[in-house]
Amino acid sequence: MQISSSKIVQNYVPVITTGDMLTIVVGSLNPEANAIFNSANEFSSTSVSYGLGSSARQPFGYLVDSDGNIELPLVGKIHLNGLRTQVAADTIRGRLLLYLKEPSVNIKNINFKVSVLGEVARPAVYVIPDEKITLPEVLSLAGDLTIYGKRNNLLIIREEKGERQYARVDLTSRDVFESPFYNLHKNDVIYVEPIKARMNTTDRVVQLAPLILSIVTAATLIIYRLRF
16 A cells, blocks of 8 residues: 655634624623623624525624724724734633623624535535635535536635735646645635537537427417418
8 A cells, every 4th residue: 555645734814804794792790881891793684695595684784894993892993914813702702801801702703604616516605614615625616526526626815905816726636735826715606518419519509409499389370270
């Protein structure tokens, strides 16, 4: 038996950016005071569909404004832009010490989404609760590629820091594990192209559609005249 190995590289650390929506859950020895800070996490009645098509109520949360701040009751503005969620939680905890005894803070970024399109079983927008997912994992969530999907030429579109990147990834190569696109980033878009046979089949269907429609229409008219 032959075994080979390679070093696991995880360089991507997600940070909070402007436009993010955060759920911030505050806990302390005073439940009534906690409710003041947690009121923004109440759920709206609007249903949204993500992932496997299930509906979930969308929490309001705290919006990170264009200056990178959130507005916390009593505390006021707190600058979180560029911070990891754990660092942001520690920052908020320090500010809450003026109002709460032994506060705890838990933050989740509900804007961490990845879109999967094309030749997969379940194309959708997938919300990633732990802010970390790899390309094979999100393809598994999408039900894997169909038999018509190109496994050696996936397109990944990434927008960060005012720049849009396009990358091609070969799932059949070991090099995929070394790719900077193996660990997906927030708002990445994965497009699985169809193989040529699939495109040819689709083209033939489109080309034959008018003829089929004409035949069906003519047959319907003949049957109608024979009956009446």
